[in-house]
Amino acid sequence: MITFTPRDKVSKNWTIMGPALSIFFTVFFGLLIFALLGYDPLETLYQIFISPFSRIDRISDVFVKACPLIIIGIGLMLCFRANVWNIGAEGQFIMGTLLAGSFALLFPNVENKLLIFIMIFIGFVGGALWAFIPAILKTKLNVNEILVSLMLVYVAMLFIDFIVRGPLRDPMSFGFPLSKPYSDGALINKIPFPGIGYLGQLHYGVLFIVLLIPFSWLFVNKTLSGFKINVLGAAPKAARFAGFKQNAITITVLLISGGLAGVAGVIEVSANIGQLQPEVSFGYGFTAIIVAFLGRLNPVGILFAGIIIATVKLGADNAQMSMGIPKVVTGLFEGILLFFLLTGETLQKYKIKWSKVKK
């Protein structure tokens, strides 16, 4: 039988050994699987881990890919810290994008960049409104937020599909389900570097993370509101005893996380797509759940987790393009990576004892 006993203190050896073993086993099993499937194992690992960092433009693409994951992850962090299980960031992302995009399409010829700032605000409102539905159902009727938020993802997916195939379809799109392109004012530009030009897809939206990480760190660690969220998550009864209003906190964290998901959507679409289409998210809202937990619900952790996940995703794309490795195989590898990362963390926190079972 295996028993897990919590360590009194995190052991120093394991803080180094944990991650080291995780990486070792990930690499080992990765090599094994790729070799068994007949791919060059070292080349595959290179594509997945190293190639995203092999050129400066590729590095900047990692940040572009990580941007929405981190923004959504920070919002989810607040929810999960308060024990509010918002699983529907994907839907909030879509609805924020849709509302802001619809607004942008009202101004087809605006070049003023004020428009994108208004859109970001509207995106926040759109995402927050979508999250308000589970919030109000949970606080007023005690309906489980997991179910409501998750099911609203599918409502949002079908809704944007309907909108871009119907009311907002561009008559000039030759039948494709696409809206008209955004005007210049609604786009987020790439960052030009003097003497170099553009670095991959690196755009001004990434700067939002630079603001968001320190601000959210300050919020959760140094403010009364952040403290309230932590206490509610750790001990709801103690939160009541302190006089914190549970319903108000629940609604607030859902609104903020929905809002941030909406903002992530606006930035993603305005920087990389430039118009509305049926698929705007590619699962960012779901992947961000992993990012939030992998980052241990801590802003700096989420920054790194976002970068790790983005690296592996881009690396998988590279492996597919250069070596023809199917997405399912690289998906399997992602699973192995997550498994060992979490195992390593468990080893840091718990002592494990093996004992024989006597009959």
Next chain:
Amino acid sequence: MGKEKGSELLLKATKINKSFGDFSANKDIDIDIAKGEIHALLGENGAGKSTLVKIFYGVLKPDTGSIEINNKEVSISSPNSARKNGIGMVFQHFSLFPALTVAENILIALDEKVKFKDLISEISKLSKEWELFVDPLKRVSELSVGEQQRVEIIRCLMQNPKLLIMDEPTSVLTPQEISNLFKILKRLASSGCSILYISHKLEEIIEIADQVTILKSGKSIATIDAKKTTTKFLAETMVGKEITALKKVNTKTSSKDIALELKNLNKPNETNFGISLKNINLQVNYGEILGIAGIAGNGQVELMEVLSGETITDNENEILLESIPIGFKDITERRQLGIETIPEERTLHATVPNLTISENTFLTYFSKYNKTDNIISNLLNNHQNSLIESEKILKDNDVRCPEVNPLANQLSGGNLQKFILGRSLANNPKVAIFSQPTWGVDIGAATSIRQKLLNLSQNEKAVILISQDLEEIFELSDQICVINNGTLSKIMPVDKVTAADVGLLMGGKLDIDSELEIIK
């Protein structure tokens, strides 16, 4: 040994050791239980009593040590094999399904197959024989706690046990139910069944036990003839030091000012599991301790919530502080008015276990640091503000910490309770409301906590003490009332009632007026 009865040994345990990780719960424990003997196991919380009996009942396996029954070494690997060896156990928390009938519950627990009809007649027979008064066809949810305990006893008796283990059996019973239980246990013992009786209540042990073994930090430190000892001796052996008596100064002034009142307070239960508070009237004066007795689960939690302000009342005038309605004030506002509450649950309610002591101080102090004029400092109001105050609380209340500003879960139960009390008392409350303040606390800490309650009333504060511990209620209170199924009895001066009256009220048996008439 020269005992008058049962000198023949039933169970002999030698050098029992059991450790959990680095913590050793049982160290070289020897214990001999004679046939037909009531053997008490005494010790503070965490002394290792539960571990030892769980080993006897096969729930835990000892690391080393041997157990002999009737001079034959046995290995008790599971509760099933314990029962085969003639050992039965009644747990502190019953394991009955409320939706099933008594007979169905017993059927589930039986190891061998029986016909349901035979079972019912068997239960009725046992019930009659031992005067347990259990109806096999009644649903468990309709039974009182005492009756449920008797169902558990019948369940054990079905197996013809040679040894019956009772884990803290009286903690949920009224005095009447307790004396009833004692009659049953004595009859069982005289019929030859040994009883291992676990308790930390000294008077009980002297009343019922033949022998008493005292455990302290996992070791068995003495086995004494219970008939030839005193509670004082037992207490001091159990704690290992002399116990200081409470200093109670009688300051009976004639008229006292009213502090807190509840007037016709009604609060329907919010969930199906809670208790509705029905028409509660209560008054506590400055310089007075009002004790509220009652068996757990009769509305104490709900009463605490409306008193503290965790839930507000439906009508503002149902709670008055110095005749001013405060029913709509929330808990933070009531703290600012000088009402401090100490809830029953120390962790997860009064404190957050994985936050530091300074953060736990901030938990109830945060509103103090808010200033009306400085928005930025309010926004950045965090636990750093309470660092100095939390240190002072720890120092003033003699809270022993493993390190500077530890996590709440690093403190022992007694030390944590001292911190919680200190945190409330540092606010200099006018009214202090305590729920089970000494529950599960070692005797030393309990004495110091009780002394603090007395000091409060001597300093002209109003104190409400909600407790299951009748001894504590009688020792500390000036006025007494009883809560039963969401209703509160009349408030009576402590010198006008006996424990027996309070016991009847706790069981909800009699109308108090007629009962008081009888006493007069």
